[in-house]
Amino acid sequence: MAVHVKGFFHEGTGTISYIVVDSEYKHAVIIDSVLDFDLSSGEVGAQFANKQLAFLQDNELQLDWILDTHAHADHLSAANYLRSKTSVQTVIGEGIKAVEGRFANVFNLGGLTTDLYQAFDRLLKEGESLAFGSASLTCMSTPGHTSDSLSYIIEDNVFVGDTLFMPDGGTARCDFPGGDAGLLWDSISRIHQLPAHYKIWVCHDYQPQGRELRYQTTVGESRSSNIHVNSQMDKAQYVALRNTRDKTLAVPKLLYPSLQVNLQSGVLPEPESNGMRYIKIPLTDNTH
Numbered sequence: 001m002a003v004h005v006k007g008f009f010h011e012g013t014g015t016i017s018y019i020v021v022d023s024e025y026k027h028a029v030i031i032d033s034v035l036d037f038d039l040s041s042g043e044v045g046a047q048f049a050n051k052q053l054a055f056l057q058d059n060e061l062q063l064d065w066i067l068d069t070h071a072h073a074d075h076l077s078a079a080n081y082l083r084s085k086t087s088v089q090t091v092i093g094e095g096i097k098a099v100e101g102r103f104a105n106v107f108n109l110g111g112l113t114t115d116l117y118q119a120f121d122r123l124l125k126e127g128e129s130l131a132f133g134s135a136s137l138t139c140m141s142t143p144g145h146t147s148d149s150l151s152y153i154i155e156d157n158v159f160v161g162d163t164l165f166m167p168d169g170g171t172a173r174c175d176f177p178g179g180d181a182g183l184l185w186d187s188i189s190r191i192h193q194l195p196a197h198y199k200i201w202v203c204h205d206y207q208p209q210g211r212e213l214r215y216q217t218t219v220g221e222s223r224s225s226n227i228h229v230n231s232q233m234d235k236a237q238y239v240a241l242r243n244t245r246d247k248t249l250a251v252p253k254l255l256y257p258s259l260q261v262n263l264q265s266g267v268l269p270e271p272e273s274n275g276m277r278y279i280k281i282p283l284t285d286n287t288h
């Protein structure tokens, strides 16, 4: 398979979504697409996703799968929007069931819990493969940032979601419910055991020190120079560093909207009797 990777940067959330192309057979998959969302006005848009659809059309590509690496907590997934436009199936890791179970209580979803994760067409297990173009893609379960995190391997490309950032960005936070710094260390160790030339494609770049946008490294480069996980570090040191740093991080601006929508593969909440859709924000009352 002749693999070509096209990254699309979503400025508002620092997310990189990918279209991976089997250039020979003209098939493609989309990984981690984003809906535009303005929190203050409640406007939801599809400008970003439409750019990706235009790319598919302009290049006469047949879309095989709409993939998410995890239940994102900082942006709304465009998976369901893309499915509505293409009739292609949405995919996430089976760990989404546990994530959903944890948040059902936060959002008081009660008896709905078993229906939510059925919003995804396919739930993948460690090592499972999906047909893609002339070959296949395989997933590796890489929990830690979230318990449902998966990495997708397509030939010598690894789409790691938030399991790793660029070497100067380190690693993702592990303080969301179900996050676990020790598990993230173990998952990264597995990725770092892949051949050194494998390309790692990250899902976020926060441009440390204002440097230019970068979203691709290699296993070799990440292994030797990631600022959080490298040969100078051991697991206990990493867990301490990660947990200390996580205590300093603010709640992501779009945490609650993202989870409510992303547990349902990007389906917006049902309209209420006046026809409007609403996002819930659980309040913590610290007034007394």
Ligand SMILES: N[C@@H](CCC(=O)N[C@@H](CS)C(=O)NCC(=O)O)C(=O)O
Pocket: 013, 072, 073, 074, 162, 171, 172, 173, 204, 249, 251, 252, 253, 254
């Ligand atoms: N300021 C961003 C933060 C988003 C965020 O927390 N991102 C997660 C990945 S979903 C992370 O690991 N961030 C690491 C960091 O901020 O150091 C927002 O509000 O959206």
Ligand SMILES: [Fe+2]
Pocket: 070, 071, 072, 073, 074, 145, 162, 172
């Ligand atoms: Fe994330």
